Amino acid sequence: MASKSLEEVHESVNPASKTTWWRKILAFFGPAYLISVGYMDPGNWATDIAGGSQFGYALIWVLLMSNIMALLLQSLSARLGIVTQRDLAQASRETYSKPVNYVLYFLAEIAIAACDLAEVLGMAIGLNLLFGISLIDGVIITVLDTFLLLFLINKGIRKMEAFIITLVAIIGVSFVCEMIFAQPELDKIATGLIPSLPGEAALYIAIGIIGATVMPHNLYLHSSLVQTRKYDRTKSGIKQAIKYNFIDSTIALNLAFFVNAAILILAAATFYKNGMFDVAEIQDAHQFLEPLLGTKWAPILFAVALIAAGQSSTITGTLAGQIIMEGYLNLRIRPWVRRILTRLIAIVPAVIVITIFGEGITGKLLILSQVILSLQLGFAIIPLIHFVSDKHKMKGFHIGLPTQIAAWIIALVIVSLNARLVYEEITGWLESSSNPTVLWLTVVPLAIGFALLLLYIIFRPFFSRTKTDIYNHSPHSLKLKVGAAAIREKKNIAVSVDFSAADEGALNHAFSLGGEEANYTLIHVVETVGAMMYGDSIEDHETSVDEKLLAEYKDILLLKGYRAQTQLAFGEPAKMIPKIVNEGGFDLLVMGTHGHSGFKDLIFGTTVDKVRHGIKVPLYIIKN
Structure with a gap:
């Protein structure tokens, strides 16, 4: 079965069920607001404060340009997900070779780690400013948001979206008040x-702003989140989905632009205006707001908005990490394990650096994290442009020539700025290093290697067609061999299948128990993040492939003379299988196992034990 992107919530929102046009539009709204929080995370705050304090209002145009770039790129990402029912990671996996995909996955994970580092530091700084908690303790406390994410996913995508929109509203209201104070x-x-660009230093800040605004993980996330809406797969239905998602993106990203501009303007109107050009730390900005603006509410609102920004962006960052891992590697691990791994990758470096260099280093860490994000952008943007320009892949919904030109100009601007930054940084290191040979043997070849990779992903799609029609995103490989049945007592038997080698043993043992007179129901649960969040209203590539594979199973059984039917469910197998079995009046459930235990159970999960305690009929377990 093919993997659906965010299977937990795939197609769990059905706009077609809404009776009025405005309710239908509102049903489409939501994904872009989850995206928008990535455009106002604590990393943005650091670059905006540094830009405003050092250069006044001079870099507002960079924010506006970044917002326009972001709107175009996010609309392309949404189009890819809507039309192809694939997220960006899945589309990359079916286009490039395995070695290239592994490198692209590694780079995407670096981007996730850099983003998460900014969120960890932002949350910790906010807790420190509001409650006096030390930065180290605040960083450690951020591990707890793992459980908040799991709680929200279990409540459904619409409740998660409502939670995020509430946090965005808190940020927006806080900065409206700050603007009134700052005048x-x-x-x-x-x-x-x-x-x-007033000086060379402004280039570094400008690239940091671009990296903080146009975030690579958001491109992966948006192409998945749009698949949480179930819409007609007709030409008019797809057009409507593209249109409404563009409206959603426009509103949400303009709100993010307002927040970013407000932070930069606040820094310019307070610090730059008073000759305080070196304010780059969020803590310093918080400290100086009250004496400069003359109200105690300014620093309080600042800290509250910072916590809201950190908490909202960390949730979406985790979802993006899951999408990237599943899309590139076809590797699905338990959400809480994925969340903790992502968080630890950010926490460990933050704790080490803060311990060694002190709390004053956090501002530089935040800006560095955003520059790293900017450096990753080309490796996400260029494949995206290729995919949405592909007539075959996009089935007639490819972007036109003017949009292609605009997208390639954006890619050229971003890649050129990053190339200049990398060149200047490496040149500076070589000139100042006491042992440049080490750099020539390490940093320089690495930079050349990534440059060659960038050229490869630019030109590769021009010379080779994708394998869209034959590629299966399922993490399983199956050749089903059905055995002969013995004569047994008539039963109503449920068989859980997951399109792995375990299915063959489960089915043949079921036939030995029920014979040809039994009724067999094949149960499969789609368990991507999207399906868990959106349920049966999800409509993506993995769901469609899973439906086809389940139908093929049924056809094989019918040809062999068995009575077979199928039932497709969405969410966590440990919850959905007992529900189906208990409501279906079955006499027996047969399940195969994958044979892992112990630590692997922690990573990949164990379904059998939970199902065993949840059903009211006998369970027959086939060990492989």
């Missing part, structure tokens, strides 16, 4: 919309 100069804001 910025409107004429200088208008001047800041004119492109200029």
